[in-house]
Amino acid sequence: MTYTPMDNLTQQQVTLPPASGLALRVFWLTLLVLVVATLVIALIGVWRLPEPAPVPHEVPATTLERVLSNVATKAEAVVRPDIGILLDKAYEPAYAAIEGYADFHYSVAGEYMELGAAAMGNMGDALHARVFGGLEQRLASVAGLIDQGYADAYSNILNAEIASVLPQDQIELPLGRMTLAVLQDAQNRAVITVPLASAASAAVVASSLKAASAAAGKKLAAKVAAKAAAKGAAKGGSALAGAGASTLACAWAGPVAVACGVVGGVVTWVLVDGAVITIDEYFNREEFEAELRAMLDEDKAARQRFLEQALAQKAAAMDAAVEEMIRDFTLRELSQGTPASSTRP
Amino acid sequence: MRQISAAVAAFGLSLYLWRSVYALSDWAVLALVPLAVMLFLGHLRPSLELHQARMRAAIRPESPLLGILTGRFRAILGAMLFVLLAVPLLAWKALTVSPLQAAMFIMLGLVAGAVFVGVQSRLLRHFQRPFLCASAISISTWLAALSFLPVIAWANLNLVAYPGAIRAATSLSEGAMQGMQMLPARRGWIAELLAPLYAYEAAKLWLVVQMNTSRWLPVLFSVDAALFSFMMARASVILVAFVQRLTDRNNP
Numbered sequence: 327m328t329y330t331p332m333d334n335l336t337q338q339q340v341t342l343p344p345a346s347g348l349a350l351r352v353f354w355l356t357l358l359v360l361v362v363a364t365l366v367i368a369l370i371g372v373w374r375l376p377e378p379a380p381v382p383h384e385v386p387a388t389t390l391e392r393v394l395s396n397v398a399t400k401a402e403a404v405v406r407p408d409i410g411i412l413l414d415k416a417y418e419p420a421y422a423a424i425e426g427y428a429d430f431h432y433s434v435a436g437e438y439m440e441l442g443a444a445a446m447g448n449m450g451d452a453l454h455a456r457v458f459g460g461l462e463q464r465l466a467s468v469a470g471l472i473d474q475g476y477a478d479a480y481s482n483i484l485n486a487e488i489a490s491v492l493p494q495d496q497i498e499l500p501l502g503r504m505t506l507a508v509l510q511d512a513q514n515r516a517v518i519t520v521p522l523a524s525a526a527s528a529a530v531v532a533s534s535l536k537a538a539s540a541a542a543g544k545k546l547a548a549k550v551a552a553k554a555a556a557k558g559a560a561k562g563g564s565a566l567a568g569a570g571a572s573t574l575a576c577a578w579a580g581p582v583a584v585a586c587g588v589v590g591g592v593v594t595w596v597l598v599d600g601a602v603i604t605i606d607e608y609f610n611r612e613e614f615e616a617e618l619r620a621m622l623d624e625d626k627a628a629r630q631r632f633l634e635q636a637l638a639q640k641a642a643a644m645d646a647a648v649e650e651m652i653r654d655f656t657l658r659e660l661s662q663g664t665p666a667s668s669t670r671p
Numbered sequence: 672m673r674q675i676s677a678a679v680a681a682f683g684l685s686l687y688l689w690r691s692v693y694a695l696s697d698w699a700v701l702a703l704v705p706l707a708v709m710l711f712l713g714h715l716r717p718s719l720e721l722h723q724a725r726m727r728a729a730i731r732p733e734s735p736l737l738g739i740l741t742g743r744f745r746a747i748l749g750a751m752l753f754v755l756l757a758v759p760l761l762a763w764k765a766l767t768v769s770p771l772q773a774a775m776f777i778m779l780g781l782v783a784g785a786v787f788v789g790v791q792s793r794l795l796r797h798f799q800r801p802f803l804c805a806s807a808i809s810i811s812t813w814l815a816a817l818s819f820l821p822v823i824a825w826a827n828l829n830l831v832a833y834p835g836a837i838r839a840a841t842s843l844s845e846g847a848m849q850g851m852q853m854l855p856a857r858r859g860w861i862a863e864l865l866a867p868l869y870a871y872e873a874a875k876l877w878l879v880v881q882m883n884t885s886r887w888l889p890v891l892f893s894v895d896a897a898l899f900s901f902m903m904a905r906a907s908v909i910l911v912a913f914v915q916r917l918t919d920r921n922n923p
Contacts, residue, residue: 350916350917350918353681353709353914353917356681356705357677357680357684360680360681360684360705361680361684363684363702364687364688364691367688367691367692371691373846393836512836513832514836514849514852515849518840518848518849519840519841519845520841520845585872618875633730643841647836647838654832654833654834654835655833655835655838656829656830656831656832657829657831657833657879657889657890657892657893658828658829
């Protein structure tokens with residue numbers, strides 16, 4: 327290329343290093359390396375093919391559609407029993423925590439803490455922390471395990487079903503590109519279609535558990551308040567009597583007799599409280615623990631129903647999508663609203 | 672013609688090697704290194720010339736600013752940004768194109784290079800030297816890309832087949848995840864870099880599939896996908912300019 331004298335910004339004004347012969351040689355060398363590398367890869371590709379190369383077996387689209395149409399339901403049937411087992415494991419620590427919570431409930435300190443929580447309106451929080459602690463994470467991992475189990479079951483059943491439709495003399499042949507693409511699509515969809523892990527995420531579970539423990543907390547608060555009111559009159563009389571007796575007994579102490587009487591009253595209050603709680607525990611602890619167990623049973627059953635429904639929805643969505651999964655489409659077909667029938671390039 | 676062929680060959684072979692080896696190993700990224708270097712240098716030289724000329728026209732010769740505001744920083748930054756944008760996009764496209772699309776893009780590269788050479792020789796009589804190459808790059812990119820846009824959009828609409836599974840996706844995130852399933856199972860940092868591109872493309876396709884009552888949306892999607900021809904044309908033209916500089920003895 328030549329430049330005319332009309333250029334008023336001459337070469338001296340533009341301080342660029344001139345292109346050297348070395349740069350040109352590096353370029354041609356790079357191009358040569360790229361050509362050689364491409365040829366080597368092409369040759370490796372050719373050499374790696376077995377002689378003679380087996381003709382892959384393409385499963386007809388109608389057969390694929392028939393096979394795929396019931397794999398999702400079969401996988402659901404395989405995974406469904408696992409839901410109960412996994413939930414039992416997830417709820418196990420919660421059931422085990424009931425005894426500890428009952429110990430807390432039937433203690434003087436626990437009673438006053440519960441009364442305080444009931445007065446503040448957050449009775450459910452203590453219950454949630456002591457019984458449901460960690461359950462959100464455990465339930466979220468249950469959903470993840472079910473998703474994984476479903477994907478594995480789907481894959482196993484799909485492979486078995488495909489093997490069953492192949493002719494005996496072709497069972498050793500590799501599957502064709504189209505068939506493999508459809509099977510891979512189907513297996514990918516088993517992972518990502520309506521995953522239970524998102525439906526039963528830790529946030530969703532946490533809010534429902536909060537609601538459950540808040541409802542149970544409300545019931546518990548009413549009971550605690552009623553129990554305290556019933557004990558109040560008896561304890562008040564005993565404490566007054568204890569304080570009076572202590573004041574008389576401490577009469578020799580002169581000016582500190584009144585203080586001595588107050589201490590005696592408090593001691594009597596706590597002793598009476600402890601005695602009443604022990605009697606209450608003797609008669610009502612089993613019933614209290616049974617109520618908490620029933621609450622957990624109810625929550626677990628609701629969770630199981632929810633997960634089973636979610637799994638059924640996932641399987642239904644998979645089955646419904648089979649026809650769409652098998653046939654690729656062009657954008658023209660979409661814009662015309664015609665059924666897809668083309669194949670992948 | 673030799674310069675255009677050499678540039679398109681270097682371009683095509685880099686991307687072909689990348690596509691062939693990436694299925695097996697992340698070392699495939701080495702195939703993109705020559706392409707990145709060539710694009711960087713090819714973008715840098717005309718840009719540097721342009722900025723230097725502008726600075727010399729704007730700043731008095733006796734001003735000490737002339738030694739500071741050389742335009743070098745801006746040119747290097749521009750070239751780096753171009754490479755950081757172009758190389759991942761080209762790499763992603765190389766992994767996803769069908770043979771038909773690949774043939775069209777190669778054709779676009781050759782045409783863009785030829786248009787560049789033609790435009791440059793025409794502009795030679797009209798433009799000052801430092802503005803010549805930059806203007807030719809810009810004009811030839813637009814000419815080549817705009818002439819190929821309808822063809823590539825038509826092919827996207829009528830000939831390119833998309834996996835049916837996207838029609839069965841029940842949500843945008845599920846659609847995006849289907850796009851990411853096309854990445855190799857071994858993942859790695861390259862896959863993480865490319866994942867948003869796959870997810871974005873699949874999510875767009877899912878939206879088009881969901882809004883199937885609109886006749887124009889698939890057409891719009893095809894045109895949108897064809898916009899890649901601008902990136903392709905620009906990269907081809909820059910590579911041709913780079914090779915031209917190397918090989919033309921009269922053009923130091």
